[in-house]
Amino acid sequence: MSRKTLIPIGPYHPLQEEPELFKLYCDGEIVKDIKWETGYNHRGIEKLSESKTYEQVFFLVERICGICSTSHPFAFANAVEEIADIEITNRTKYIRSIIGELERIHSHLLWVGLAGHFLGYNTVFMWAWKYREPVLDLFEMISGNRNSYAMFKVGGIRRDIEETKIPVINKILDDLQKKIDLLTGAVMDDPVIHARTKGVGILTKQDIIDYGAVGPTARASGVAIDVRKDDPYAAYPLVNWKVITAEAGDVFAKAEVRLLEIYESISIIRQCLEGLRKEPAGDISVKVNEIPEGIGNGRAEAPRGEVFHFVLSDGSNSPARHKIRAPSYVNIATFKKSCIGQTIADATISLAAVDPCYCCTERMAAAYDVSSGEKIMNAFELINKSLNRTKELKETIKGRL
Amino acid sequence: MNTAVTIENFKEKFDSDIIEVIIRNPKRIIVTINPEAIIPVAEFLYRKEGYRFIIASALHTKKGFEIHYHFSKDNIGLILNIHVVLDKENPQVESLSNIFNASNWIEREMHELIGINFLNHPNQEKLISEGNWAEGVYPLRKEFK
Numbered sequence: 001m002s003r004k005t006l007i008p009i010g011p012y013h014p015l016q017e018e019p020e021l022f023k024l025y026c027d028g029e030i031v032k033d034i035k036w037e038t039g040y041n042h043r044g045i046e047k048l049s050e051s052k053t054y055e056q057v058f059f060l061v062e063r064i065c066g067i068c069s070t071s072h073p074f075a076f077a078n079a080v081e082e083i084a085d086i087e088i089t090n091r092t093k094y095i096r097s098i099i100g101e102l103e104r105i106h107s108h109l110l111w112v113g114l115a116g117h118f119l120g121y122n123t124v125f126m127w128a129w130k131y132r133e134p135v136l137d138l139f140e141m142i143s144g145n146r147n148s149y150a151m152f153k154v155g156g157i158r159r160d161i162e163e164t165k166i167p168v169i170n171k172i173l174d175d176l177q178k179k180i181d182l183l184t185g186a187v188m189d190d191p192v193i194h195a196r197t198k199g200v201g202i203l204t205k206q207d208i209i210d211y212g213a214v215g216p217t218a219r220a221s222g223v224a225i226d227v228r229k230d231d232p233y234a235a236y237p238l239v240n241w242k243v244i245t246a247e248a249g250d251v252f253a254k255a256e257v258r259l260l261e262i263y264e265s266i267s268i269i270r271q272c273l274e275g276l277r278k279e280p281a282g283d284i285s286v287k288v289n290e291i292p293e294g295i296g297n298g299r300a301e302a303p304r305g306e307v308f309h310f311v312l313s314d315g316s317n318s319p320a321r322h323k324i325r326a327p328s329y330v331n332i333a334t335f336k337k338s339c340i341g342q343t344i345a346d347a348t349i350s351l352a353a354v355d356p357c358y359c360c361t362e363r364m365a366a367a368y369d370v371s372s373g374e375k376i377m378n379a380f381e382l383i384n385k386s387l388n389r390t391k392e393l394k395e396t397i398k399g400r401l
Numbered sequence: 402m403n404t405a406v407t408i409e410n411f412k413e414k415f416d417s418d419i420i421e422v423i424i425r426n427p428k429r430i431i432v433t434i435n436p437e438a439i440i441p442v443a444e445f446l447y448r449k450e451g452y453r454f455i456i457a458s459a460l461h462t463k464k465g466f467e468i469h470y471h472f473s474k475d476n477i478g479l480i481l482n483i484h485v486v487l488d489k490e491n492p493q494v495e496s497l498s499n500i501f502n503a504s505n506w507i508e509r510e511m512h513e514l515i516g517i518n519f520l521n522h523p524n525q526e527k528l529i530s531e532g533n534w535a536e537g538v539y540p541l542r543k544e545f546k
Contacts (some may be wrong), residue, residue: 037531038528038529039528039529039530039531042529042530044540046541047540047541047545082425082429209453209501210501210502210503211501211502211503212453212454212455212501212502212503225453225475230473230475230476230477230478231428231473231478231479231480232478295431295469295482297429297471297480297482299455299480306455308455308456308471310456310458310469310471312460320462321458321460323456323458323459325455325456325507329456329506329507330456330503333502333503333505333506336502
C-alpha cells in the first residue's frame with residue numbers, strides 16, 4: 001500500500017532571498033502534485049513606489065532582488081525614459097550595458113555553484129564562487145558597491161568609468177575567461193553530471209509558451225526570446241553578440257545556456273569598453289525637466305529573463321501606478337510541468353534549474369505522512385537522497401569506464 | 402510581418418469592439434477595447450498571431466478600474482497593451498487562464514490586491530496573503546492608506 005507523503009520545501013532558509021513554500025505530494029519516490037504558497041516576503045513595493053519620487057524609486061526597485069539588483073532599475077529607467085521621450089547618450093548606453101552584463105556573469109556563476117553544490121559537487125561550488133569574486137571586485141571599483149550599485153538615474157547614470165580603469169577591467173575579464181573555460185569543461189564533460197541532469201525536468205516549447213516563461217528557462221527549450229535582441233535597448237544594438245539557445249529543455253540544457261551566455265557577456269563588455277574610448281568622458285547624463293503624463297512599458301533582460309515595468313505617470317513627480325513583473329514570477333509556475341512525475345531527488349534540481357535564487361535542497365525541512373502527520377524523514381536525510389543518487393551514479397559509471 | 406500589418410489585422414477583426422488605438426511608436430501600441438471582447442481578442446493574439454502574454458497591470462483611477470493586458474510580439478519587439486475599463490462598483494471581467502496558464506497567478510493577485518473579480522477562473526484563491534489578510538480590504542485601491 002502506498003502512502004501519500006507531503007514534502008514541504010521552504011519557506012525560510014538563509015540561502016534564499018525569496019521565501020516560498022512548495023508542497024510536494026509524493027507517492028513513494030515519485031512527485032504526484034505540487035502546490036505553492038508565496039508572499040511571505042511581500043513588501044508592497046508597488047504601493048510604496050507610488051509614494052516616492054522618480055529619483056527615489058531607483059533605490060527602492062534596486063532592493064527587489066539582491067542578485068540581479070541592476071535589472072529592475074534598468075527596466076524602470078527604460079519605462080520612464082519612454083514616457084518622457086528621453087534620448088540617453090552613447091556613453092550612458094555603454095556603461096549601462098557593462099553593468100548589466102557583469103551582473104549576468106556573477107548571477108550565472110552563482111547559479112552554477114549552487115547547482116553543483118546541490119548535486120554533491122562541492123568543488124564546483126567553491127570554484128564558481130571563487131571566480132565570481134573578481135566580478136564583484138569590478139563592481140566595487142566601478143560603482144563603489146559589491147551589490148546594489150546605485151548606478152542608474154533617469155536620463156543617465158551616476159558614475160563614469162574612467163579611461164584608467166579600462167585595462168584593469170580587461171585584465172580581469174581575460175583571467176575570468178580562462179577560469180570559465182576550465183569550469184565549462186569540467187561541467188560539460190562530466191559523465192555523472194550528464195546522467196543526473198539530462199532528461200530531467202523537461203519543459204517543452206509548448207509549456208514555455210503556455211506559461212509565458214522567459215530567459216534561460218525559455219531559451220533552453222528552443223524558444224529564442226531575449227529582450228536585448230527583440231526590443232533592443234542601451235548598447236545592445238551597437239555590439240555584436242548572439243542569443244544562446246538549446247533544444248532539449250532539460251536541466252543540462254539550462255546549465256549549458258547559462259555557461260555559454262557568460263562568454264557572450266564577456267564579449268559584449270569588451271566591445272562596450274572599446275566603444276567607451278570613442279565617447280567623450282563624463283558625458284553620462286542628460287537634463288531631465290519633468291516627467292509628463294503618459295504610460296511607459298520598460299523591459300530589460302535580467303540574468304533570469306525579462307523584467308517588465310509598467311509605469312503610469314499623471315504628470316506629478318512620482319508614479320501614479322507602478323507594476324513590476326520579475327522573471328521568476330512566470331518561471332516558477334512552470335514547476336507544475338517540470339516536477340510532476342520526477343523522483344524527489346530529481347524534482348529538487350528541476351526546481352533549482354529555473355534559478356529562482358535559491359538552492360532547493362536546502363529549503364527542505366522534513367517529510368510528513370499526509371494522513372497521520374507523522375514525520376518520516378528529516379532535512380539531512382532528504383539532502384542525502386540527492387547526494388546518494390550522485391554517488392551511486394558515480395559508482396556505476398566508474399564500473400563502465 | 403511588421404507592426405502595421407499586425408495592427409491592421411487586429412483592427413479588421415475587432416473593428417466593432419475597438420474604442421481607441423494609440424500608436425506611440427512602432428514598438429508600443431495601446432488599444433482600448435470593450436471588456437466583453439477580451440476572450441476573443443486574447444485567443445486571436447495568442448493562438449493566431451503568436452503573441453506572448455507578459456503580465457497584466459490593474460489600475461484604480463478616476464475612470465474606475467482599468468486593466469492593461471501586456472502582450473509581446475517578440476520577433477518585432479512590439480508591446481501591445483490591451484486596455485479595458487471596468488465597472489466602478491462591481492469590477493469583473495472574464496479570466497484568460499483557460500486560454501494560457503501565464504495569466505493564472507496575476508489574476509489571482511489582482512483579485513486579492515485590487516478586488517477585481519475574474520469570471521470562470523480555474524482557481525481564484527489568494528496568492529500572496531494566504532489566510533492572514535482581512536477580507537474585502539484591497540491595498541492597491543486609492544482609498545487604502
